[in-house]
Amino acid sequence: MAYLRRLPKFEYLPAQNIAEVCTLLADHGERAELLAGGTDLLLQMRRREISPAYVIGLKGVVELSGVQASEDGGLTIGAMTTMHALLSSSAIRERYGVLAQATAGIGGPELRNVATIGGNIAGALPCADMPPALITLGAKVKLKSRRGERILPVDELYPEFGRTVAQEDELLTAVLLPSVPAVSGGAYLKFHDRQSMDMTTIGVSAVVTLDADGRAFRDVKIALASSAPVPMRARRAESVLRGLPYTAKALEKAASAVCDEADPRSSWRASRDFRLELLHGLTQRAIRRAWDNAVHTAKDVS
């Protein structure tokens, strides 16, 4: 039985620093996989979905972990920062609540103690919870190789199912969160079968910014998990909502737009129709909660 299998054979290459990882990737990139937390990679290997000749161990690369304030008022999160470490950061919990909510809903403590933000992003799974939250926050990632370094919005990272635009020799080193406006709030809501322990059936992330009167949407960002072959930004719904006053009708319109542009699949977990039903409900709920959070933070500021 497939799930009783041992891991396929590979050569293990533990790295100590970023430069070493880049060299290993330059030498073996095509035949190597990066081992971060391992909670997805080792499963895929055990199922023989992938059998890399080389596994580059990242757990010893200390310079890849940690949450730091960046010069522009945002945060820089090392790619190997565990979900547990992320939730231990008061800056994340207080200013980037949508990311904290998405993270807290992933697995149990045993998984969050090893699973990393970089792994959740680079794994490129449509059901990953962190990419939608990061997209709605306007987050970017830093990709590094021996050829140089580039910075890309998370939004532009996923060209197709299961893949990122990162080249074989590139390492995702950090996630860059921009500073957040004081009059904004976010929420991440998901539906899944077993509390915290199942893959996300549908996830909706929303970040809203209030206008000057606090009555209408100045800006809205919406992104979805398990709603398309890739983590997906719901641009049409965003533009529907931008400028509208906060009413039940506006939320309904946005939810319909989300369902129009989303393309969920049917699987044993849920049918396409059921997922669309979920999207319709969760979108409105996520926007409502994001709005409430924005009103709450705006009050704290004034």
Place this chain on the structure above:
Amino acid sequence: MKKLIQITLRVNGEEHELLVPPWRTLLEVLREHLGLTGAKRSCQEGQCGTCTVLVDGQAINSCLYLAAEAQGKDILTIEGSGADAAIAQIQKSFVQKGGVQCGFCTPGFVLATRALLTNNPDPNEDDIRDAMVGHLCRCTGYVQIVEAIQDASHQTRDEGGR
């Protein structure tokens, strides 16, 4: 690619020099190389929690962790409970509150409880259920396990206060 690697594992305070294939998980090495069968192999995908051990005090699924990655870290398995007063108390509470039936899941629950009580000595029922979400028990229905963890937290705090 067949080459074995040399690793040093510190398990329950004892150092072991081992020659293992790099694709061996920590769980496989604990069970098959060191004969420590307290951590169980079950789902092999991080769903059931029966393979839980503590690495540097943090609960992890040892089926999703390479033995090579545990090099230089402090590993605590249920077999190390003799030297750990907190674990001894947790075990007592599990027995007294009926949190043990067939026993297969118990080492995982006990070690996860140890990690929980270290971070949060006074968890409420929600905290406990959140902390145990990665552990399955097919016998108890969880009620007695929650009671056992509550009891362990009370007993441990009483001890500390004395």
